[in-house]
Amino acid sequence: MIDLHIHTTESDGSTPPVRILEQARDAGLEAVAISDHDTLAGYDATAPLAAAAGLDLVCGIELSTRWRSAGDSRGPSVHILAYFLNGAPGAGFRQWLVELQATRHDRNRRLVERLQSLGVAITMEEIRAFGRPLPGRPHFARLLVEKGYVRTIEEAFKRYLGEFARAYVARESPDSAEGIHRVLDAGGTPSLAHPKRLAKMGAAKKAQAIEGMVNAGLRAVEAYHSEHTRQDIETYKALAKRYGLAITGGSDFHGENKPGVVLGMGSIDRIGIPSQVLENLRASLRS
Numbered sequence: 001m002i003d004l005h006i007h008t009t010e011s012d013g014s015t016p017p018v019r020i021l022e023q024a025r026d027a028g029l030e031a032v033a034i035s036d037h038d039t040l041a042g043y044d045a046t047a048p049l050a051a052a053a054g055l056d057l058v059c060g061i062e063l064s065t066r067w068r069s070a071g072d073s074r075g076p077s078v079h080i081l082a083y084f085l086n087g088a089p090g091a092g093f094r095q096w097l098v099e100l101q102a103t104r105h106d107r108n109r110r111l112v113e114r115l116q117s118l119g120v121a122i123t124m125e126e127i128r129a130f131g132r133p134l135p136g137r138p139h140f141a142r143l144l145v146e147k148g149y150v151r152t153i154e155e156a157f158k159r160y161l162g163e164f165a166r167a168y169v170a171r172e173s174p175d176s177a178e179g180i181h182r183v184l185d186a187g188g189t190p191s192l193a194h195p196k197r198l199a200k201m202g203a204a205k206k207a208q209a210i211e212g213m214v215n216a217g218l219r220a221v222e223a224y225h226s227e228h229t230r231q232d233i234e235t236y237k238a239l240a241k242r243y244g245l246a247i248t249g250g251s252d253f254h255g256e257n258k259p260g261v262v263l264g265m266g267s268i269d270r271i272g273i274p275s276q277v278l279e280n281l282r283a284s285l286r287s
């Protein structure tokens with residue numbers, strides 16, 4: 001079994017990268033990818049340690065993009081996973097990540113202001129300290145829970161932080177096609193993360209978006225994901241086949257920041273992610 005979608009304390013997970021290696025080894029996983037939002041820091045920290053833990057560590061990342069079509073300047077949020085199977089990306093890609101991190105910090109500043117205007121007592125200093133080194137909305141959610149504004153992380157998203165909630169502020173994010181191109185240019189393999197979430201777009205728009213991303217160079221789709229059912233896995237395997245894509249799979253583990261998710265488990269039905277998925281992904285690069 002493997003897990004190619006894991007977040008650590010370098011982004012919005014609650015488990016430090018080194019602990020991820022230990023937990024993955026204890027869970028009997030063969031391969032893992034740390035796929036933090038906008039940063040390779042978790043991968044960089046664990047790369048020298050993975051072999052000793054008996055783990056095949058894949059360099060990964062998750063990018064926040066938007067699929068913008070004509071007449072739709074904001075466009076739906078699309079997460080693109082990238083896997084660098086032939087080695088970590090170079091300086092150009094890493095410099096672009098610094099730019100992405102700046103737009104995250106800017107969004108966070110505006111989100112604090114928005115929450116304050118709604119009467120929520122929260123400061124940028126608190127978020128900086130609590131979400132170090134790269135705060136995300138789950139840190140905001142946990143602070144809202146700690147301060148007693150909501151009872152759960154889920155409620156924080158529903159009432160304040162989610163895309164359709166009252167404190168939501170959009171982040172300046174690249175087009176999905178740009179994300180895909182940047183990954184390809186850096187020698188990576190772009191995979192559409194948790195495709196089920198695109199369902200909110202409606203079936204016709206979703207098909208259009210996926211086709212557009214395939215044309216932009218998308219190479220894979222995340223068929224196994226902790227929010228997918230057994231049926232979803234089959235649906236996305238079939239979609240991959242139709243478009244000539246490989247499949248990827250991961251739990252989207254965030255530790256305590258997303259309770260109930262188990263490392264290596266690729267569906268609600270607790271189906272383990274087979275090692276064959278990574279073997280096929282690597283084989284797809286060679287062909």
Ligand code: AMP
Pocket residue numbers: 012037064135136137138153154157158162254258
């Ligand atoms: P950000 O990248 O800072 O905009 O935060 C996005 C992250 O928030 C996602 O990667 C998830 O980890 C988390 N998230 C988004 N929506 C929800 C939700 N409804 N419930 C719990 N966590 C969520």
Ligand code: FE
Pocket residue numbers: 007012037136254
């Ligand atoms: Fe996240």
Ligand code: FE
Pocket residue numbers: 062079193194
């Ligand atoms: Fe995601």
Ligand code: ZN
Pocket residue numbers: 005007062252
């Ligand atoms: Zn994720």
